[in-house]
Amino acid sequence: MSSQRIHTLDVTAQNLKSNARLSLKDQQLRTNMRSAMDSLISKRLISMPDEDERENLRELGNKIKASALSQLPDLLEQLESNLTKQGIQVHWASTTEEANAIVLNIAQARNAKQVIKGKSMVSEEMAMNEHLTEHGIEALESDMGEYIIQLDNEKPTHIIMPAIHKNAQQVGKLFESRLALPYTDDVDSLIQSARSILREKFFQADIGISGVNFAVAETGTLLLVENEGNGRMSTTVPPVHIAVTGIEKVVANLQDTVPLLSLLTRSALGQGITTYVNMISAPRQPDELDGPEEVHLVLLDNGRSQAFADSELRQTLNCIRCGACMNHCPVYTRIGGQAYGTVYPGPIGKIISPHLLGLENTPDHPSASSLCGACGEVCPVKIPIPALLRRLREENVKSPKQQPQIMAGQGSRYSNKEALLWKGWQAFNTKPLLYKTGTFLATRLGQFTPSKLGAWTQNHSAPKPAKRSLHELAKKHLEKKS
Amino acid sequence: MSAREKILASLRQSLEGTQPLADPFDASLVDKPWRYCPAERVTRLKELMTAVHSEVHLTRSAEWPQLLHELLTQRQINRLLTAPSTTHGQAFSAYCQIQDSSLKLLAYDRPIEEWKRELFDDVPASFTGTLAGIAATGTLVVQPSPAEPRLMSLVPPLHIALLKASQIYDNLYQAQQAWPRPMPSNLLLISGPSKTADIEQVLAYGAHGPKDLIVLLVEDA
Amino acid sequence: MSHLYYNAAPQETRVAKPRKAPRSYPTHKPAHIYLYGTCVVDLFFPEAGMDAIHLLEREGIQVNFPQAQSCCGQPAYTSGYTQQAKDVARSQLALLTEDWPLVVCSGSCAGMFREHYSDLFKDEPETLAQVTALAERTYELSEFLLKVCQVELTDQGEATQVALHTSCSARREMNTHLHARELLNQLTQVERLDHDHESECCGFGGTFSVRMPDISGAMVADKTQALQKSGAQQVVSADCGCLLNINGAFEKQNIPLLGQHLASFLWQRTQVKQEPNT
Ligand code: SF4
Secondary structure, three states: OHHHOOOHHHOOHHHHHHHHHHHHHOHHHHHHHHHHHHHHHHHHHHHOOOHHHHHHHHHHHHHHHHHHHOOHHHHHHHHHHHHHHOOEEEEEEOOHHHHHHHHHHHHHHOOOOEEEEOOOHHHHHOOHHHHHHHOOOEEEEOOHHHHHHHHOOOOOOOOOOOOOOOOHHHHHHHHHHHHOOOOOOOHHHHHHHHHHHHHHHHHHOOEEEEOOOEEEOOOOEEEEEEOOOHHHHHHHOOOEEEEEEEHHHEEOOHHHHHHHHHHHHHHHHOOOOOOEEEEEOOOOOOOOOOOOOEEEEEEEOOOHHHHHHOHHHHHHHHOOOOOHHHHOOHHHHHHOOHHHOOOOOHHHHHHHHHHHHOHHHOOOOOOOOOOOOHHHHHOOOOOOHHHHHHHHHHHHHOOOOOOOOOOOOOOOOOOHHHHHHHHHHHHHHHOHHHHHHHHHHHHHOHHHOOOOOOOHHHHOOOOOOOOOOHHHHHHHHHHHHO | OOHHHHHHHHHHHHOOOOOOOOOOOOHHHHHHHHOOOHHHHHHHHHHHHHHOOEEEEEEOOOOHHHHHHHHHHHOOOOEEEEOOOOHHHHHHHHHHHHHOOOOEEEEOOOOHHHOHHHHHHHOOEEEEEOOEEEOOOOEEEEOOOOOOOHHHHOOOOEEEEEEEHHHEEOOHHHHHHOOOOOOOOEEEEEOOOOEEOOOOOOOEEOOOOOOEEEEEEEOOO | OHHHHHHOOOOOOOOOOOOOOOOOOOOOOOOEEEEEOOHHHHHHOHHHHHHHHHHHHHOOOEEEOOOOOOOOOHHHHHHOOHHHHHHHHHHHHOOOOOOOOEEEOOHHHHHHHHHHHHHHOOOOHHHHHHHHHHHHOEEEHHHHHHHHOOOOOOOOOOOEEEEEEOOHHHHHHHOHHHHHHHHHHOOOOEEEEOOOOOOOOOOOOOOHHHHOHHHHHHHHHHHHHHHHHOOOOEEEEOOHHHHHHHHHHHHHOOOOOOEEEHHHHHHHHOOOOOOOOO
């Protein structure tokens, strides 16, 4: 089985199709994913039993995020000014390179050797670990799931549960080989082993890195949500805390976090609240005895302003990263997170990655969906994910030269041949004579349908057209009647 | 152009000719479904916190020091981190004195840098107050302070918190209305001991923070 | 706020479409309807279209079948060829000149008329008004039979067990699964069996099934197995796209089941068996 496991290095976003083919063969992965997703689905539903309560809250969540986006630049400035007043240093980065340079600068100024990380998907976007390591700084993940996959040299397969694709036996073997611990598949023992190793790392770390779930402009507050306590450790024990986040995470008021928090934790894990909600508004004050002396916030764009520029695609930025769309996605459930080759997998990954990486690097992401709508139905901030996927397909098959250019990599799946095919389809369906002739021939020659019809016959027997079309049958029938 | 200017300019350009949407906040949606009568608040908080592996003891203002002492003795814990400058810290230390207890009370009275090793390795339990409780989610609101710093509720394997029943709010929205403004440098919601389900979704307690959380819920306060 | 969704200034930040109130239905059966066969029914399941006609005629409704109808435009629309979809949609709109209800034999195509034409024509106020009115009188067949015709079916068949698959868009856009279940419930000798992950997609998704054959294949394989494991003797669906997918996979996998369109199933079950000599 492990021979089929896809390692980070082999996976790229351009190869979604072949990655998926490989993942689909991994029966262990299929079983692990299916049972994990089934359980997350039912937990969510149990925590949101009242349809009215749930749907009203989703509508509110959507409006709060939309309202924040409708004044995003103002809120960002308000956030910056409040944080600065309170002693938190704010940095802006257009690209992941810039963000990495900011983090490295802070680290080098402190002569830092070890960095401990709470969970942060934006730091994954930046490939921050690799960047710091290149500069001789150890970057260690402390979220249990992240720690496990870092040990195995993988990338997260789920934004909330990074190691969801592994079972306890697999983790036990990993700890045995990487940490020289006696093999066990007892989850408690595994967690306790990791706890004691990581405690020492928290103790030693020069810098703690975290993400941000909501940044509150009104009060200048960074709100972080977690269960393990590693987020609190990372943001409290080391003398320096650097939070990295996307520019879309800002909300106007503290009270806005009430519905969003409830939506986030229930959609993600079926929890009414997480064990910890950590609200940070300032570094250690003169009379305080702990907490970081320095707190930094790095605001990252990385393609978000491109999504923002189009009001339909802007809705992508409502996302509060709950992961519910992936939990409910029949494609994600089957291929797992790594096949996407992107930091964000699943439906949200398919709509956000093209902005982060360009369509040319994610050419199959918009197409890898049956548009079944399961994601849009559960998204707590009501992102119309299927509609956005469809829209991205449109951008993907446009001529690369067509103006205005909405997205980097526009037309990455443009093909003259395919465009012609659809023009033919259009003619066929708008010219009744053509349609009639076509269906006449198909029905009369149906027996000659080749048994191999490209991709279709990979999963199906060749379809045989009926002997008479409905047009003919209906005509005969209705004429007879009148 | 700096990254800041570039980002803000691009966002502003994308919003050209539009108005901010009105503030859509609707308190009734986050408040109404989560309201309880006073007795329910206590039972709900207890039920929810117990469900996530916390111990909640209903007690009274005259009795909690004794209860706390007993709980520690039962667990054979002989060192406790307390805040001597707080009223609850004083009450407990007074109780220990009268009882001539062998329990050693530690104080977080130096910057973390001066006793980090000891805090990490030699403090089995801590005792703090709370700012409030939240019935809807089974949550403690904890405001770290110079007397009770941030790590006090995080590093020791056992965290014991004192909560007054009168301080339990129905829901987060109501609790939030009473929070100090400006926001303190750190404010925490704690809803159980630390936990993880990162391996196969099997729940394991004591991930990175406390393995156990005990709430002394003072009913007559 | 609903007006903001489509008619807002192009740069206005969007809020989600508001939740739809439950649909209200006309209290009288109409004298006339348009039947929309859909391209897949036309070529692969014409008998389903004919059985739909029989069911509707039995309700005393005059069925009109515009001979120039072809396709609702969905394949191009979901593939990102919006302009081609729009042209085809326009040609179909031109056929539906009377304000008769439009009854569609396939759930996802009904959804195209009801939910997505307004997106296609959002920039053409006149056409938009026309498609909005059309959406109001567009029905998926089982919905129309149940809610508008209020059919009462008398089961004439042998006892049997069926599994029902509902297309995702029909389920989410029109509650077709509930309508189909109610219709099946009227058949006294028919027991409906649940299948594993019933609400999950069968993997068709139009061009998805040929663009991503591996993923689509894994989905349909799970679906066919779940249907088989349900123990049902028959599989029914109100969506021919799904049926094309599921039946093709049944055959490829040598599973001795064949999905039938709900219309055919209902019609056959409610036919009084003629004695040979009467
Ligand atoms: S798109 Fe919606 S469902 Fe998916 S992660 Fe974001 S908020 Fe959650």
